[in-house]
Amino acid sequence: MAEGGLRGGLGRIRRCGLLLGGAVVLLAGCASMPDSGDLRGVEASQRPDSQVRVFAMPPRESAGPDEIVQGFLEALTSDDPKFEMARKYLTQDASRTWHPELSTTVLAEGPNAEHVADRSGYDGDSGRQYILKGHQVATVDEQHAYQPADAAFTETVHLSMAKEAGHQEWRIDRPPEGIVLGASDFQRIYRPVNKYYFASEPGSGADDGVSTPGRMVADPVYVRQRVDPVTQTVRALLDGPTQWLNPVVRTSFPAGTRLKAGVKALAPDDQNRLKVPLNARAERVGRAQCQQMAAQVVFTLQDLTSTGITDVELQRPDGSPLCELNEDHAEAIAPLHTADRAGYQYFLDAEHRLVRLPGTGTGGDAAPQRAPGPFGEGAKAMSKIAVSRDELHAAGVSLNGRDLYVADLLSGASYGDPLLHSRAKSEDDRLTAPSWDGQGDLWVADRDPGRPRLLLLEHGTGDVLDVSTPGLEPSHIEAVRAAADGVRIALLVEEDGRKTLQIGRIERSGGDDPQVTIADLRPGAPQMEEVTAMSWAGGSRLVVVGRESGGVQQVRYVQCDGSAPASGVLPGLNGVKEVAAADDDLLPLLAHSDDGIVRMPPGAPWQTVLKSGTSPAYPG
Template sequence: MGADREGGARRRPVRAAAYAVCGVVLLAGCASMPDNGDLRDVESTPRQDTQVRVFAMPPQQDASSTEIVQGFLEALTSDDPHFDTARKYLTTAAAKTWRAESQATVLANGPSIQTTGRPTDQDDANSITYMLQGSRVATVDAEQAYSPSDGAYRKTVHLTKDGKSRQWRIDSLPQGVVMGKSDFQRNYTSVNKYYFASDTSTEGTGQPVAVADPVFLRSRVDPTTQLVRALLNGPTTWLGPVVRSSFPTGTELKKGVSGLTPDDQNQLTVPLNVKASRIGAAKCTEMATQLLFTLRNLTPTVDSVALRAVNGAHMCDVNEEQAANTAWRASDKRPEYLYLLDSKHRLVRMATDGTVTSPVAVPGPFGAGTRPLGSVAVARDERTAAGVTGDGRSLYVTSLTSDGSLGAAVLTSHGATAADRLTAPSWDARGDLWVADRDPGKPRLYMLAQGVGQPLAVQVPELNGRIQDVRVAADGARIALVVEKDGKQSLLVGRIERTKSDDQQEVSVLELRSATPGSEEVTAMSWAGDSRLVVVGREQGGVQQTRYVQVDGSTPDGPAPAALTGVLAIAASEDDRVPLVADSQDDGIVRLPSGDQWQKVVKDGSAPVYPG
């Protein structure tokens, strides 16, 4: 699943089941399972025809207790909007208290089912308890936020036989749903909601900055309406402290609205409740922009969004061009150049449109080679660059629009070796510059406001290890860090919080979470979408590979980049129309056009980067 995906393409795998009529598949609990306590896996169904929808079968008359449990688990993986069929496997009381939407637990395979082997205090001839077991992969919470998970899953399901009908039904069960990974991939899709960074605007334009908040939706259960409701409900808990929504508190869809679809002009009309009725034109435009950014991530054919008041009155509408003029979003900003260091460690660039096939030196001291560089970062407006010297000791900031002297270093490391000194720098859309000092005696993450002035030490209270690489998200609300601990290098994503105390700015990176669970070594990474990164690394016992990951630790839809050996660095843009670029130990600077193989660009070069 992936909220960032090229061209909006989606794979929608669907399970095979009992029989299909007019593209609808019905599920019946058909796996055998004896009552003697033997373990049997409930197999996740393989992916098949993408056009087939899946509906569950209700319990059969006189079904055994094992068939009831099996049928219930099958029903959880269907496209039943409100799990009404699954509730038919429960007693009336259990059906009223079971909250299917409270959580989805994802297992490596479908849950195994086992009788407990001995009766509980409440078990008798008319009741029985089963154990659901498996290896956890992830959970999706009530906010629809994904979190990687591991360890054993063990939950009990208790059944009772109705005194009148003599039919088995489940009367006690865990809240939420549980399914294998392949069923989860068929049932759910990852989509970005969009909010605005709190108290943040882009350097120069002053536009609010859009921040992606990925969530998982049931992909065949009115996903457009689901997504609009999710956006109106507000950001997830993890992102909430650093973003704002333009929708007034309490804004919801007009009562009874469902089945939202674009009209024949590709405009989606969204009717809202009374909470949104007293807003100004500017606020309404921001609201519509949030919706358009969000909806185009799910349905790229939506060209515009119109908001309607509870009484049906027109509030405002926004098309793609108006949305781009209202808010700044990284994935909409195609960089003008790719930048790299030539064989003499000077900064050179190539146009991303392919009109220039040989790199040329940038204007200013970095292009002139005043100081040999080891790594660089170019500001989002491509007017300023930051560079770390080849020995890793000094950080310089200079103009890319005019010649002039380099000036003094803005930050110096006192580490003993280059590996113990400064990392490559990174810019956000605010114009702030980020870099880490790897000096074992004083390891720090620094931020330089607007790339000048006194470096500010950033607090990272949960950091357990030493930062080896830094890439700040364009939105300035999130940051990706490669952190080394006990010989392992992990990719962590944290939330950036800015506060003021006695006129002094304080910056912290909080709630670090892994974006690459299971990885043993991450050697290079870059942002490759509003909520996606491209990562070079290896899992324990594996070989180096390049793959995409989501900031929440999930795996995006679509294939991984073509294999490439000896990758030293990787560069990507949030705009996925721009090809990946890598520094290969064997082939030099190479790029990967969409759907193609790696192509050589420059034999003698290093440290490729796009702006950011």
Template sequence: MDAEPRSARTVRLCALGAVALLAAGCASMPTHGEIRQVQGSQGVDSQVRVFGVPPADKAGPAEIVKGFLEAMTSDDPQLETARKYLTEDAAKSWKPGSTVTVLKSGLSRSPVTGEKDPDGPRWKVTGEKLATVDERSAYQPETGGGQYEWFLQLVQEKESRQWRIATPPKSLVLSESDFQRIYMPVNKYYFAGGSLVADPVYVRQRADPDSRMDPTTQTVQSLLAGPSNWLAPVVESSFPTGTELREGTKSLSYDGQKPLRVPLNEKAENVTQPQCRKMATQLLYTVKDLTGSRLDQVELLRADGKTSLCSVDEVAARTIAGRPRTPEYQYFVDNEKRLVRMKLDGVNEDQQARPEQVPGPLSTPVAFKVSSAAVTYDERRAAVVSDDGHGLYVVQLAGTGVMPQQPVLTSRGTGTDTLTAPSWDAAGDLWVADQDPQHPGLWRVPGGSGVPEKVQVAGLDGRKITSLKASADGVRIALLLEQAGSRKTLWVGRIERPEGKGGTEAVSVRELRPAAPQMADVTAMSWAPRGRLLVVGRESGGVVQARYMLADGSMVAASLPGATGLVAVAVAVSEDEAKPKPVVGYSADGIVWLPPGAQWRTVAAGGRAPVYPG
């Protein structure tokens, strides 16, 4: 065997070999054995690089179609191998990288029979749509069980007499496993008022075939292009319109020592220092999870690539970003139906916590009993629902005030069709839903003390809100909706506040989208750091599990162990994400905590309705 084939075979095996072998490095890979083509829908590990196989000489239409669909899943620069299956004109004009169609499994393909096309045979490719990724890199789950369908027209080139495809799909078409191998979720950040809002998008895990940008540069480019279409009505970017990376920027490297330096074009030349620091803050939060080393400073450069516009470090960025303060306590309702709290640093591995009654009016011996509660992010006020579920009260947790005599909102429902557990957002607004079938609705209490406003929710379609949680940034709300047959599904809506833009219309919730489409029934949920949701539920025919989901409805790989007995769950959203607080749950054992890197353990026997501030 000569050297050249052996070298080529080694490169091929390094790209496609098993993950266990990759760990040992390519130097120890064998130089003999069979070379096999990897099928696109096998669920190849994300660390494996896949390269397409070019069309064989005189390949028939069926081979061309099969080879092209597999080459579409490759890591080839510019998708060069896939383009070899296309006609010359189609190869030049094909720009699939702007959008992606994600299928539940692979494509089915079949020749179209019963017709005779003068140009050549046509093949129909179909699949069950799971989601699409649009031109802004945003993931959009398919809610109606839609079918993907496309026709590939084959023609025989005049000179070579080779079969080629003249009508490639307008987007990349990938199975779910291929999509997870090729793309990764990232958050870009925009401002809503004084808070940063996570906008989840997907970028390629390696260099983009079209732009040749590395993942960090792809993400920054997406940040500069603006927010996703769904989030755009309620957020804004500090970058001036037209701001882009300096021409020719393909890689933004960071060595862990100096600041990450990002050169911009001339559109950013004349910004003020406060605006520039907000721009740098957006960028720091966007890329800090993508760098191999801890990123604590970002510097923006002028179009010359040398002169500094401004810089911001992690401490300053945290203030500019308006992150929620780190909570001191975790709260729940004890067996005597009192609101109690536990200090987060007061529990060790060997002893249970000692819950204490919250200070203020709720600590005095009164007939008032609590069914559920929510605490403001500054932990100075609590919203409590009375034991019968009818009255919502706002109570001070500081000083020696008195218990309010009148609720801020009353439900006229009976049985369990009363008020849900309330929720605060970082702006101090209070949210609650009334489950009364005669007077259902979502309510907002401005500032926790204003006149309650009924909030219009577009797309409810008669479904009942059984649980809700406003995001800390105040622009999204998670709603647990009860379907026919008591099935509950999770949706996220966009909170629109026209009065913040000078309008007079009421606050509304728009464009509900599924937040856990993989789950047939959801039992509990909580917002988590970085715009994620922790969702407890079961897939169709599956067991109860707890998984982190992105707010766009796509699943993050991380899941929690031992979720079967969880009835409620809560996650702390705080400014210090480097020091995460325990996940707290409610099960038959009482209040349980899951500290980072540990196992569930009971910290308070009995109790229910656990919450963190928010």
């Protein structure tokens, strides 16, 4: 039980079974407290060691209703796989109908439980009633998907006397739906995991399971990190994409594919090889489809163990192999990235020319070199730059923000005519920095108040498409960053003087008459009051610059589902205006700050690259 975990008139708590230096913490059941008064503030994870395993204890004999409620809420924060100890605080009927896996409600702090007036004699009810209160910041649904929230939370818990071991005891007969816990407990208990699916191509027969593989798309979910995360994650993968991502991805697993009946746990052997027995729905798939299925498993499990799972064998119900795939072959079947590791880091120098540094193997004192082609020659001064993911082309916005140019990164290449021209009177209302997606298309917003538009240039220089943005006025878009997967986009949106990060789903349709829509925008960094800059930093992660309410500017990682792992805060930097990250987390972060262009290699501090420069960029 955590220090400071209870507030109000409950008196002192007798502690037992707390082994922080070892591996076990025993929660609940050992508390001695009066059975009246308000019950408040369960926050069980305020401990120095977040790696400690936490187990709940059963209710003690003759425990009062306050203690039962407290014990139940503490048991929800334990590492009990099936919440069997939490069920001991429930009546038998309530235990049968309670399904903790259906939802997890995350509160800013642990739930406050307030005792409502006794209902003895009212309609024959001799029980006790409590109201759980708090500020809800998120929900994790039955698909394990994280959904940000910002609302008051209240839920009623009811207790009655029940027969236990021949005598009457207080037990909960109406528990909360699912699990309710505080944010710090959530951070301790759960971990983010990426499931992987294939991007659906318009008109490709996306649901047949045997289409050309295409790009892999990360689908972030949360699993309990010390309760067999491998099995949890495989089950979540087989259940299919989360609801938000489902319209733009597909799975190669046949509908209804699950683990073989009776399989309780999956574990790799000492060679990091995992066998996955499947049910009969998958036993007749062909080799090509099976390898796509195995690739989804390989990528999904790659970060779940300390040594990684390097080889996956999918099996029929009788134990015979369907197919086997290792991580090298998985990358060949369905590349996670649309190009190799970024060869260079790019930015504009003081003369507004495109310069670059090698992506790896160069110290912080290396001098940037001009990029080949017209952007490096600098005949036209640029204010913003973006480099295609194959590093063969670049797109730049003129110094006054009016014109967009695209040119090859080759000596002797030329600008040509501008592909876009903004007619906005104010420079602040003209073109944003461009961004390339994984399909080679180029995105940019024109904030002209007379005709605001989010635009897509097919293959960088082809047809210009007006992108539909339901619920969002394009004039509010301050920055655009398309994800490498081609199905998600990050937008920096300014409204009422406040900039926020929004993540949208890219939906394409129309065939010969292509139409593109940004659907279901959702907050990407709800914990931040103001977001200054952002960049994709992997399949489901972004690096953002901003500040929380009442706080100072910080640089941190967030998940595209709106969650923010506690370990995501990065070393501070003064006056950050722009930031850039690569899909590969072994490459340094780049930023434009008060110190000029700086970069931060993994495990090292920020290093100055150029005293004067702007528009740091990785390919994309």
